[in-house]
Amino acid sequence: MVLAVKSEGLKIGYLDEQDNVLWAVKGVNLEVSEGEIYCIVGESGSGKSTVALAISGILPPHAVTEGELYVYGNLVIRGESRSYEKIRGRLVTYIPQSPGTGLNPYLTLGDQFYHVLKSLRGSTRKEAKAEAKKYLEMAGLDPASTLDRYPHELSGGMQQRAAIALALSTGARVLVADEPTSSLDAHLRLQIANLLLRLREEVKLTVIFITHDLLLASRVGDRVAVMYAGSLAEVGKLREVLLKPLHPYTSMLVDVIPTLGVKKQLKCYSGEPPRPGSNDEGCPFFDRCPYRFSKCAAEKPRLSLAEGDRYVACWLYGNRE
């Protein structure tokens, strides 16, 4: 099995004005296989985008890192140092949330492909056009009616497809999609999700899919990592996690998925996740957890194998190594 992305003890923080580090990601171990659609879910501020930016090589300069991150065996983060030469925009590519921002508003789609491919491979206009056609078709767009258009002349769904086509034309093997569908309606959301599934089949693309939408994740994802306050709370096969969440936080998330025709009491545990920079003793979910006991306050549980191939960071499951 080839690992597309792997991290060990990855910590990412941001420097504040006094040069203190506020850790947004607090020691994450990820293993994403080639061709896998790996979803990362969790509430706002849990560190999903920070992980996404780290994998894509576009953390801001005031970010600090610890631990290790590999993309296809290339060590891109090693402690404080980061080096993405020949990786960023080539092996791994990033699709942002808003469809338009992945595209340059002043260039037609054809020109965008030309600029990207000229700078990456020295392609001529003719070569770039042929590539553009191939990737636009792959993304389900008609090249004849889109190549000469500016992004604003396309619908949101078409823009997101075009951004995916442009990203793929770089030859990237890993696509990091940070809430790529949150600004689209439900129908387009499904279309983009289906496109990612097809691309995985056709070109063995690995997709890191960040979303708030567990229901959508369940349609595309192979595995899911549930993040809470900068740590992984649970990792497992998506269907299994949805059918039988183990971590109390995952169970809260799963419970708010609407089920048609079924009235149910929604679970919502009051309280807020700890802020970055707050003390790190004990389980981060302690304040909100209905099942907490004394050990949970004293010691932070590590992500460890609970049953089958499910990993959980919770003392309820013994938290074996």
Ligand SMILES: Nc1ncnc2c1ncn2[C@@H]1O[C@H](COP(=O)(O)OP(=O)(O)OP(=O)(O)O)[C@@H](O)[C@H]1O
């Ligand atoms: N550029 C930045 N500078 C300083 N702090 C940041 C920066 N980006 C994120 N943070 C902080 O890091 C933490 C994690 O943020 P992140 O954007 O990774 O969360 P997220 O899970 O993607 O949230 P959302 O679901 O809202 O997109 C938050 O506390 C956030 O305020």
Ligand SMILES: [Mg+2]
């Ligand atoms: Mg985010």
